[in-house]
Amino acid sequence: MTGILGAVLIGGRSSRFGSDKAQAMFGDRSLAEHAAAALKPFVQEVVMIGGEAVPDLPGPGLGPLGGIAAALDWGASRGFRCVLTIGCDMPRVPDEVFETLLHRAPAYCSDAPVLGLWPSALGAHLLSYLEVGGDRSVRGWARAVGAIPIASDVVIPNVNTRDDLMAL
Template sequence: MRIFGCVMAGGAGRRMGGDKAAVRLAGQSLLGHAIARLEPQVERLAISANGDLARFAGYGVPVLLDETPLGPLSGVLAALRWAAPLGATAVVTLAVDTPFSPCDLVPQLCLAAESAPEGLAIAHAAKDHPTCAIWPVSLTEALAAFLGSGAKPRVLAFTDAHHAARAYFPDEAAFQNLNTPADLAEAEALIRGAL
Protein backbone atom coordinates (compact mmCIF):
# COMPACT_ATOMS: atom_id res chain seq x y z
CA MET A 1 0.00 0.00 0.00
CA ARG A 2 1.09 3.55 -0.75
CA ILE A 3 -0.37 5.95 1.79
CA PHE A 4 -0.29 9.69 1.24
CA GLY A 5 -1.35 12.28 3.80
CA CYS A 6 -3.29 15.52 3.77
CA VAL A 7 -3.63 18.10 6.53
CA MET A 8 -7.11 19.59 6.39
CA ALA A 9 -6.66 23.34 6.86
CA GLY A 10 -9.57 24.73 4.87
CA GLY A 11 -11.83 25.86 7.73
CA ALA A 12 -12.56 29.54 8.35
CA GLY A 13 -11.60 29.42 12.04
CA ARG A 14 -14.34 31.87 13.07
CA ARG A 15 -14.46 30.73 16.70
CA MET A 16 -10.67 30.97 16.95
CA GLY A 17 -10.79 34.47 15.51
CA GLY A 18 -8.69 33.72 12.42
CA ASP A 19 -6.79 31.17 10.38
CA LYS A 20 -6.32 28.15 12.66
CA ALA A 21 -3.40 26.85 10.62
CA ALA A 22 -1.36 29.92 11.66
CA VAL A 23 -2.32 29.91 15.35
CA ARG A 24 0.73 29.28 17.52
CA LEU A 25 0.91 26.56 20.15
CA ALA A 26 4.12 26.12 22.14
CA GLY A 27 6.00 28.30 19.67
CA GLN A 28 4.87 26.43 16.53
CA SER A 29 1.86 26.90 14.24
CA LEU A 30 -0.95 24.36 14.46
CA LEU A 31 -0.13 23.47 10.86
CA GLY A 32 3.48 22.82 11.87
CA HIS A 33 2.28 20.51 14.65
CA ALA A 34 0.00 18.61 12.26
CA ILE A 35 2.75 18.20 9.67
CA ALA A 36 5.19 16.99 12.33
CA ARG A 37 2.68 14.33 13.41
CA LEU A 38 1.54 13.11 10.00
CA GLU A 39 4.52 13.49 7.66
CA PRO A 40 6.66 10.68 9.20
CA GLN A 41 3.75 8.26 8.75
CA VAL A 42 3.04 8.81 5.04
CA GLU A 43 4.89 8.64 1.71
CA ARG A 44 3.90 12.14 0.54
CA LEU A 45 2.05 15.01 2.19
CA ALA A 46 -0.18 17.89 1.05
CA ILE A 47 -2.26 20.61 2.67
CA SER A 48 -5.93 21.15 1.84
CA ALA A 49 -6.74 24.86 2.14
CA ASN A 50 -8.56 27.83 0.67
CA GLY A 51 -7.85 31.55 0.53
CA ASP A 52 -4.40 33.06 0.13
CA LEU A 53 -2.07 30.12 -0.52
CA ALA A 54 1.05 32.27 -0.06
CA ARG A 55 0.69 31.79 3.69
CA PHE A 56 1.76 28.15 3.24
CA ALA A 57 4.86 28.86 1.16
CA GLY A 58 7.30 28.05 3.97
CA TYR A 59 6.06 24.50 4.56
CA GLY A 60 7.46 22.91 1.40
CA VAL A 61 4.45 20.75 0.60
CA PRO A 62 1.78 21.07 -2.13
CA VAL A 63 -1.37 23.03 -1.27
CA LEU A 64 -4.65 21.73 -2.70
CA LEU A 65 -7.62 24.01 -3.34
CA ASP A 66 -11.21 22.81 -3.16
CA GLU A 67 -12.92 22.77 -6.55
CA THR A 68 -16.19 23.67 -4.81
CA PRO A 69 -15.89 24.56 -1.11
CA LEU A 70 -18.48 22.32 0.54
CA GLY A 71 -16.69 21.60 3.79
CA PRO A 72 -14.17 18.91 4.70
CA LEU A 73 -15.29 16.43 2.06
CA SER A 74 -14.27 18.90 -0.66
CA GLY A 75 -10.76 18.81 0.78
CA VAL A 76 -10.82 15.02 0.86
CA LEU A 77 -11.84 14.94 -2.80
CA ALA A 78 -9.03 17.34 -3.74
CA ALA A 79 -6.57 15.12 -1.85
CA LEU A 80 -7.77 11.96 -3.60
CA ARG A 81 -7.54 13.62 -7.01
CA TRP A 82 -4.00 14.77 -6.20
CA ALA A 83 -2.87 11.41 -4.86
CA ALA A 84 -4.38 8.97 -7.37
CA PRO A 85 -2.23 9.94 -10.42
CA LEU A 86 0.86 9.76 -8.21
CA GLY A 87 0.18 6.09 -7.45
CA ALA A 88 -1.30 6.37 -3.97
CA THR A 89 -3.52 3.60 -2.64
CA ALA A 90 -5.18 5.85 -0.06
CA VAL A 91 -4.97 9.21 1.65
CA VAL A 92 -4.99 9.75 5.41
CA THR A 93 -6.49 13.07 6.44
CA LEU A 94 -5.78 14.94 9.66
CA ALA A 95 -7.54 18.08 10.87
CA VAL A 96 -5.12 20.98 11.34
CA ASP A 97 -6.49 21.73 14.81
CA THR A 98 -5.61 18.35 16.35
CA PRO A 99 -2.00 18.85 17.53
CA PHE A 100 -2.00 15.80 19.82
CA SER A 101 -2.94 13.25 17.17
CA PRO A 102 -1.39 9.79 17.68
CA CYS A 103 2.01 8.95 16.26
CA ASP A 104 0.50 5.62 15.16
CA LEU A 105 -2.55 7.17 13.46
CA VAL A 106 -1.77 5.78 10.01
CA PRO A 107 -0.97 2.17 11.00
CA GLN A 108 -4.06 2.00 13.21
CA LEU A 109 -6.29 3.37 10.46
CA CYS A 110 -4.76 0.91 7.97
CA LEU A 111 -5.39 -1.97 10.36
CA ALA A 112 -9.03 -0.97 10.87
CA ALA A 113 -9.54 -0.45 7.13
CA GLU A 114 -8.67 -4.10 6.49
CA SER A 115 -12.05 -5.07 7.96
CA ALA A 116 -14.02 -2.47 5.97
CA PRO A 117 -15.60 -3.62 2.69
CA GLU A 118 -14.38 -0.51 0.83
CA GLY A 119 -11.20 0.08 2.83
CA LEU A 120 -12.48 3.22 4.55
CA ALA A 121 -11.80 3.81 8.27
CA ILE A 122 -12.21 6.74 10.64
CA ALA A 123 -10.63 7.50 14.00
CA HIS A 124 -12.64 6.99 17.16
CA ALA A 125 -11.65 8.14 20.65
CA ALA A 126 -14.75 8.47 22.85
CA LYS A 127 -16.55 9.63 19.68
CA ASP A 128 -16.05 9.53 15.93
CA HIS A 129 -13.48 11.88 14.37
CA PRO A 130 -14.31 11.52 10.68
CA THR A 131 -11.87 14.15 9.41
CA CYS A 132 -9.11 11.89 10.74
CA ALA A 133 -9.53 8.97 8.38
CA ILE A 134 -8.08 6.79 5.65
CA TRP A 135 -9.74 7.29 2.25
CA PRO A 136 -9.03 4.76 -0.53
CA VAL A 137 -8.51 6.42 -3.91
CA SER A 138 -11.08 3.93 -5.26
CA LEU A 139 -13.77 6.08 -3.58
CA THR A 140 -12.88 9.22 -5.57
CA GLU A 141 -15.77 9.07 -8.02
CA ALA A 142 -18.28 8.01 -5.36
CA LEU A 143 -17.25 11.02 -3.28
CA ALA A 144 -17.47 13.35 -6.28
CA ALA A 145 -20.99 12.05 -6.99
CA PHE A 146 -21.98 12.50 -3.34
CA LEU A 147 -20.77 16.11 -3.33
CA GLY A 148 -22.53 16.78 -6.63
CA SER A 149 -25.82 15.26 -5.48
CA GLY A 150 -27.02 18.30 -3.55
CA ALA A 151 -27.20 16.30 -0.31
CA LYS A 152 -25.87 18.02 2.80
CA PRO A 153 -22.14 17.20 2.62
CA ARG A 154 -21.81 15.67 6.10
CA VAL A 155 -18.67 13.59 6.49
CA LEU A 156 -20.36 10.89 8.58
CA ALA A 157 -23.20 10.58 6.06
CA PHE A 158 -20.64 9.58 3.43
CA THR A 159 -18.48 7.38 5.67
CA ASP A 160 -21.52 5.54 7.07
CA ALA A 161 -22.93 5.01 3.57
CA HIS A 162 -19.62 3.37 2.65
CA HIS A 163 -19.44 1.20 5.77
CA ALA A 164 -16.39 2.83 7.35
CA ALA A 165 -14.62 0.86 10.04
CA ARG A 166 -13.50 2.54 13.27
CA ALA A 167 -9.90 2.70 14.46
CA TYR A 168 -10.18 2.90 18.25
CA PHE A 169 -7.74 5.06 20.19
CA PRO A 170 -7.66 5.00 24.00
CA ASP A 171 -6.66 8.63 24.56
CA GLU A 172 -9.67 10.94 24.24
CA ALA A 173 -7.37 13.98 24.09
CA ALA A 174 -5.58 12.68 20.99
CA PHE A 175 -8.16 14.27 18.71
CA GLN A 176 -9.03 17.28 20.83
CA ASN A 177 -9.99 20.07 18.44
CA LEU A 178 -8.66 23.52 19.26
CA ASN A 179 -11.60 25.67 18.17
CA THR A 180 -11.42 28.66 20.51
CA PRO A 181 -8.79 30.74 22.33
CA ALA A 182 -9.85 28.92 25.52
CA ASP A 183 -9.09 25.54 23.89
CA LEU A 184 -5.70 26.91 22.86
CA ALA A 185 -4.92 28.08 26.39
CA GLU A 186 -5.86 24.65 27.74
CA ALA A 187 -3.55 22.97 25.22
CA GLU A 188 -0.70 25.32 26.18
CA ALA A 189 -1.24 24.37 29.84
CA LEU A 190 -1.18 20.66 28.92
CA ILE A 191 2.11 21.07 27.08
CA ARG A 192 3.69 23.09 29.90
CA GLY A 193 2.58 20.43 32.38
CA ALA A 194 4.21 17.71 30.28
CA LEU A 195 7.58 19.46 30.12
Protein backbone atom coordinates in the same frame (compact mmCIF):
# COMPACT_ATOMS: atom_id res chain seq x y z
CA MET B 1 0.24 2.79 -7.19
CA THR B 2 2.56 3.75 -4.40
CA GLY B 3 1.76 4.00 -0.72
CA ILE B 4 0.01 6.55 1.40
CA LEU B 5 -0.29 10.32 1.05
CA GLY B 6 -0.77 12.42 4.17
CA ALA B 7 -3.18 15.34 3.82
CA VAL B 8 -3.59 18.16 6.34
CA LEU B 9 -6.93 19.92 5.84
CA ILE B 10 -6.31 23.66 6.29
CA GLY B 11 -9.19 25.21 4.35
CA GLY B 12 -11.83 25.83 7.02
CA ARG B 13 -13.34 29.22 7.80
CA SER B 14 -12.01 29.22 11.40
CA SER B 15 -15.11 31.23 12.41
CA ARG B 16 -15.03 30.13 16.06
CA PHE B 17 -11.28 30.73 16.25
CA GLY B 18 -11.42 34.27 14.86
CA SER B 19 -8.45 33.97 12.47
CA ASP B 20 -6.77 31.31 10.34
CA LYS B 21 -6.27 28.58 12.92
CA ALA B 22 -4.06 26.53 10.59
CA GLN B 23 -1.42 29.27 11.05
CA ALA B 24 -1.99 29.73 14.79
CA MET B 25 1.15 29.05 16.76
CA PHE B 26 1.35 26.23 19.27
CA GLY B 27 4.79 26.34 20.78
CA ASP B 28 7.34 26.90 18.03
CA ARG B 29 5.17 25.61 15.13
CA SER B 30 1.78 26.32 13.59
CA LEU B 31 -1.12 23.97 14.21
CA ALA B 32 -0.89 22.82 10.58
CA GLU B 33 2.82 22.03 11.01
CA HIS B 34 2.05 19.99 14.14
CA ALA B 35 -0.59 18.00 12.23
CA ALA B 36 1.84 17.40 9.37
CA ALA B 37 4.51 16.23 11.81
CA ALA B 38 2.03 13.79 13.37
CA LEU B 39 1.34 12.27 9.91
CA LYS B 40 4.93 12.19 8.67
CA PRO B 41 6.03 8.82 10.21
CA PHE B 42 3.07 7.05 8.58
CA VAL B 43 3.06 8.45 5.04
CA GLN B 44 5.39 8.97 2.10
CA GLU B 45 4.50 12.60 1.51
CA VAL B 46 2.43 15.30 3.23
CA VAL B 47 0.39 17.95 1.42
CA MET B 48 -1.63 20.90 2.74
CA ILE B 49 -5.18 20.87 1.37
CA GLY B 50 -7.50 23.87 1.25
CA GLY B 51 -7.31 27.59 0.70
CA GLU B 52 -4.73 28.50 -1.93
CA ALA B 53 -2.54 25.44 -1.38
CA VAL B 54 -4.62 22.73 -3.04
CA PRO B 55 -8.20 24.08 -3.31
CA ASP B 56 -11.16 22.08 -2.01
CA LEU B 57 -13.17 20.18 -4.61
CA PRO B 58 -15.50 20.71 -6.27
CA GLY B 59 -15.25 24.15 -4.65
CA PRO B 60 -15.06 26.02 -1.36
CA GLY B 61 -17.67 25.97 1.38
CA LEU B 62 -18.27 22.22 1.58
CA GLY B 63 -16.55 21.68 4.90
CA PRO B 64 -14.11 18.83 5.46
CA LEU B 65 -15.58 16.73 2.63
CA GLY B 66 -14.40 19.31 0.10
CA GLY B 67 -10.90 18.99 1.53
CA ILE B 68 -11.03 15.21 1.53
CA ALA B 69 -12.25 15.25 -2.10
CA ALA B 70 -9.29 17.46 -3.08
CA ALA B 71 -6.88 15.22 -1.17
CA LEU B 72 -8.20 12.08 -2.87
CA ASP B 73 -7.97 13.73 -6.28
CA TRP B 74 -4.44 15.00 -5.58
CA GLY B 75 -3.36 11.59 -4.29
CA ALA B 76 -4.90 9.63 -7.16
CA SER B 77 -3.36 11.92 -9.78
CA ARG B 78 0.07 11.22 -8.26
CA GLY B 79 -0.37 7.48 -7.93
CA PHE B 80 -1.01 7.17 -4.19
CA ARG B 81 -3.07 4.16 -3.16
CA CYS B 82 -4.60 5.82 -0.06
CA VAL B 83 -4.80 9.17 1.67
CA LEU B 84 -4.51 9.61 5.44
CA THR B 85 -6.36 12.81 6.37
CA ILE B 86 -6.11 14.98 9.47
CA GLY B 87 -7.52 18.37 10.40
CA CYS B 88 -5.08 21.20 11.00
CA ASP B 89 -6.71 21.63 14.40
CA MET B 90 -5.49 18.24 15.67
CA PRO B 91 -1.94 18.89 16.90
CA ARG B 92 -1.74 15.80 19.14
CA VAL B 93 -2.88 12.44 17.82
CA PRO B 94 -1.51 9.30 19.46
CA ASP B 95 0.52 7.08 17.13
CA GLU B 96 -1.76 4.15 18.04
CA VAL B 97 -4.71 5.85 16.31
CA PHE B 98 -2.77 6.14 13.05
CA GLU B 99 -1.47 2.58 13.36
CA THR B 100 -5.00 1.23 13.82
CA LEU B 101 -6.36 3.22 10.87
CA LEU B 102 -3.55 1.99 8.62
CA HIS B 103 -4.75 -1.59 8.93
CA ARG B 104 -8.17 -0.81 7.48
CA ALA B 105 -9.30 1.25 4.53
CA PRO B 106 -11.63 2.98 4.35
CA ALA B 107 -11.63 3.78 8.06
CA TYR B 108 -12.00 6.84 10.23
CA CYS B 109 -11.71 7.84 13.87
CA SER B 110 -15.25 7.76 15.27
CA ASP B 111 -14.39 10.56 17.73
CA ALA B 112 -12.78 12.77 15.06
CA PRO B 113 -14.05 11.65 11.62
CA VAL B 114 -11.82 13.98 9.58
CA LEU B 115 -9.00 11.71 10.76
CA GLY B 116 -9.28 8.84 8.30
CA LEU B 117 -7.68 6.54 5.79
CA TRP B 118 -9.37 6.66 2.40
CA PRO B 119 -8.53 4.76 -0.80
CA SER B 120 -7.73 7.32 -3.51
CA ALA B 121 -10.16 5.51 -5.81
CA LEU B 122 -13.03 6.88 -3.69
CA GLY B 123 -12.41 10.40 -5.02
CA ALA B 124 -14.88 10.10 -7.90
CA HIS B 125 -17.51 8.67 -5.54
CA LEU B 126 -17.05 11.57 -3.14
CA LEU B 127 -17.37 14.16 -5.90
CA SER B 128 -20.62 12.51 -7.05
CA TYR B 129 -21.83 12.36 -3.45
CA LEU B 130 -21.18 16.09 -3.04
CA GLU B 131 -22.98 16.93 -6.30
CA VAL B 132 -26.12 15.11 -5.17
CA GLY B 133 -26.14 17.07 -1.91
CA GLY B 134 -27.68 15.76 1.26
CA ASP B 135 -25.60 14.80 4.29
CA ARG B 136 -22.33 16.70 4.02
CA SER B 137 -20.87 15.27 7.21
CA VAL B 138 -17.77 13.09 7.03
CA ARG B 139 -19.66 10.44 9.02
CA GLY B 140 -22.49 10.46 6.47
CA TRP B 141 -20.14 9.89 3.54
CA ALA B 142 -18.13 7.36 5.53
CA ARG B 143 -21.32 5.33 6.10
CA ALA B 144 -22.14 5.61 2.39
CA VAL B 145 -18.80 4.00 1.44
CA GLY B 146 -18.79 1.42 4.24
CA ALA B 147 -15.86 2.95 6.12
CA ILE B 148 -15.04 1.35 9.45
CA PRO B 149 -15.36 3.63 12.49
CA ILE B 150 -12.38 3.23 14.84
CA ALA B 151 -12.71 4.44 18.44
CA SER B 152 -9.73 6.08 20.10
CA ASP B 153 -8.75 4.98 23.59
CA VAL B 154 -7.86 8.58 24.44
CA VAL B 155 -9.46 11.95 23.80
CA ILE B 156 -7.95 13.60 20.73
CA PRO B 157 -7.63 17.35 21.32
CA ASN B 158 -9.38 19.50 18.72
CA VAL B 159 -8.69 23.23 18.57
CA ASN B 160 -11.81 25.16 17.60
CA THR B 161 -11.33 28.28 19.73
CA ARG B 162 -8.46 30.28 21.18
CA ASP B 163 -9.48 28.89 24.60
CA ASP B 164 -9.01 25.34 23.23
CA LEU B 165 -5.51 26.30 22.11
CA MET B 166 -4.67 27.84 25.47
CA ALA B 167 -5.95 24.71 27.26
CA LEU B 168 -3.37 22.60 25.41
